[in-house]
Amino acid sequence: MRVINIGPDPSLAYRPNLDVDxxxxxxxxxxxxxxxxxxxxxxxxxxMDAIMSLDQLVDESDPDVDxxxxxxxxxxxxxxxxxxPDKDWFQLVGLIHDVGKTMAFWDExxxxxxxxxxxxxxxxxxxxxxRDNTFMDNPDEKTFSYKLVFSCYISKICA
Numbered sequence: 001m002r003v004i005n006i007g008p009d010p011s012l013a014y015r016p017n018l019d020v021d022x023x024x025x026x027x028x029x030x031x032x033x034x035x036x037x038x039x040x041x042x043x044x045x046x047x048m049d050a051i052m053s054l055d056q057l058v059d060e061s062d063p064d065v066d067x068x069x070x071x072x073x074x075x076x077x078x079x080x081x082x083x084x085p086d087k088d089w090f091q092l093v094g095l096i097h098d099v100g101k102t103m104a105f106w107d108e109x110x111x112x113x114x115x116x117x118x119x120x121x122x123x124x125x126x127x128x129x130x131r132d133n134t135f136m137d138n139p140d141e142k143t144f145s146y147k148l149v150f151s152c153y154i155s156k157i158c159a
Contacts, residue, residue, distance in 0.1 A: 030120045033112070042106050050099050057101055060110045073098060122151035 045053070054069035077095035084090050103113045123146060124135055135141050145151055 033108075037103070043102070047096060047099070050102055051095070053102055053105070054098060057104055059101065069098060069101070121146060123147055123149050 051070050051073050054073070057069060059069060073095050076097065077091050080087070080094040081091045101110075101113050104110050120140060124131055124138075124141065128135075140146050
């Protein structure tokens with residue numbers, strides 16, 4: 001982890017692995033990983049067991065957090081429950097939003113399963129933190145057909 005000076009927002013002052021290779025966050029990599037994980041043959045757990053297993057993971061995107069990852073899941077779900085008591089589906093999403101991080105237990109690199117991830121096959125949003133200097137070498141950034149907001153998803157939206 002490096003300390004960097006990027007302005008007045010202290011939440012952005014610490015960023016582990018700033019040099020992570022964002023060129024791997026592209027459509028062909030996503031398609032390959034989809035073929036590896038879509039069979040769902042790595043593990044079978046009850047959801048609460050999967051959430052609790054996150055406590056064994058040191059999240060590289062939040063290395064300074066000193067409470068279990070499961071606590072974050074419960075905290076997120078409770079915050080959503082308080083703000084949106086009528087949206088039980090949203091509360092469930094808040095509870096399970098980090099379960100994909102368990103893929104790190106099967107040697108998936110953490111850059112691929114934790115921290116900021118982005119849709120692929122379409123224009124990268126300007127709101128992405130460090131967007132200007134981490135996507136320069138990504139082939140999708142130079143692909144004209146991905147310059148539209150929805151790009152490869154347009155036919156699926158319009159179908």
